[in-house]
Amino acid sequence: MKLLAKFNVILILIFGSGLAITGWLADRFLKENARQQVIRQAQLMMATAMSTRRYTATQIKPLLEQHQAQIRTFLPQTVPAFAATTSFNDLRKTYPDYTYREATLNPTNLSDRAVDWEADIINRFRNHADDKLIIGERDTPSGRSLYLGKPISADPPCLECHSTPAAAPRAMIRLYGTANGFGWKPHEIVGAQIVSVPMDVPEQIAAAAFRTLLIYLGATALVTMLMVDLALVALVIRPVRRLAAAADRISRGDLNVPELPATGKDEVSELTASFNRMYVSLVKALRMLDH
Ligand code: HEC
Incomplete structure (x- = not known):
């Protein structure tokens, strides 16, 4: 999943x-x-x-x-x-x-x-x-x-x-x-x-209030889920996909992959920075081997 x-x-x-x-x-x-x-x-x-x-x-x-x-x-x-x-x-x-x-x-x-x-x-x-x-x-x-x-x-x-x-x-x-x-x-x-x-009248008012409350709560839950999804895509999923694609290209021998942008201080940025360093070291090691 x-x-x-x-x-x-x-x-x-x-x-x-x-x-x-x-x-x-x-x-x-x-x-x-x-x-x-x-x-x-x-x-x-x-x-x-x-x-x-x-x-x-x-x-x-x-x-x-x-x-x-x-x-x-x-x-x-x-x-x-x-x-x-x-x-x-x-x-x-x-x-x-x-x-x-x-x-x-x-x-x-x-x-x-x-x-x-x-x-x-x-x-x-x-x-x-x-x-x-x-x-x-x-x-x-x-x-x-x-x-x-x-x-x-x-x-x-x-x-x-x-x-x-x-x-x-x-x-x-x-x-x-x-x-x-x-x-x-x-x-x-x-x-x-x-x-x-x-x-009946107070009961109907209570039932209407209950329905309204449920609609508001449901709508709040949906909007919250949408925001969390968007944040997840922007902050984690998209950078990780980019990282995976780059790793994929490198693993197939492509050494012209540009370094990935790693601004920020969160874990994904740290991972990207580490990846970049690893990539640079790998390129250096391969070049040394070539000489
Ligand atoms: C002067 C006479 C009189 C006195 C004293 C009196 N009542 Fe009545 N009461 C009546 C009458 C006549 C009715 C019927 C009224 C009607 O046509 O609705 C009645 C009706 C009632 C009813 C309604 C049920 C029914 O019998 O039709 C209640 C209950 C009642 N009285 C309670 C009391 C209580 C308790 C007291 C004392 C605090 C009291 N009464 C003193 C004459 C009296």
Whole structure:
């Protein structure tokens, strides 16, 4: 195998394994980064829902309580769960793949009833009292989605409306009936706040970044190989070929070979200079023999 071919095989091995390792690390990094970004988004959404809940409990409910009593009608607008879910449903008009649910095993409003995977999350919270946050991924019809769940526990003030129909405001019973959302026990985990965020956009961005990175790395490797090849030809291969050709001519008895240029201080120049000296000595020796 020629020197150039050998060097290229070595370079391809070095760049190939470098590219494979870098690619693997970059892929992991970019995917993890995309996931973290989605988690941050989900956390922000959860915090927004919590704020809506608090705002309703501290600002709206006190304002409307008197009015409620006067009109003898229950206003769901005073319920934090209703406020958070309703305002989020409004947001979904613009971002349909994002969801916020107050999924509950035995809800007052049946649209809050936990579906199978939500019930699994709630049951995990019920079985592991120390778990305060669950993060997971699942496939949805519109692509992969990340969810973040937080437990909802029935604190004593909640039981006014969620323990027995007798304890609940009459106006509320008139609106919601007595069948659902009762029987919650103090401090029992009754449901979970669950935020779902689509993962496809950050994943596509990560995949595009990965492709771009690979193209740049591949192009850099190719250009580097080309430069190394050119340098090898100019600094080693061409001078050595010239040396070989000269040695060839001399070995066939041609003593009119001009001395080879040997400028510079590198090994090839030293070899050329030695060759020149050897050639001069050889010519002298042959001439002495002739006399
Ligand atoms: C004044 C009565 C009242 C109180 C007090 C109350 N809730 Fe509710 N809650 C309701 C009503 C009514 C709904 C249904 C709202 C709707 O239509 O979405 C509801 C809905 C919910 C939901 C959504 C699931 C469902 O049942 O539809 C959760 C979760 C919830 N409440 C938790 C709590 C917690 C936790 C507390 C205590 C911090 C609490 N509630 C206090 C009346 C109340």
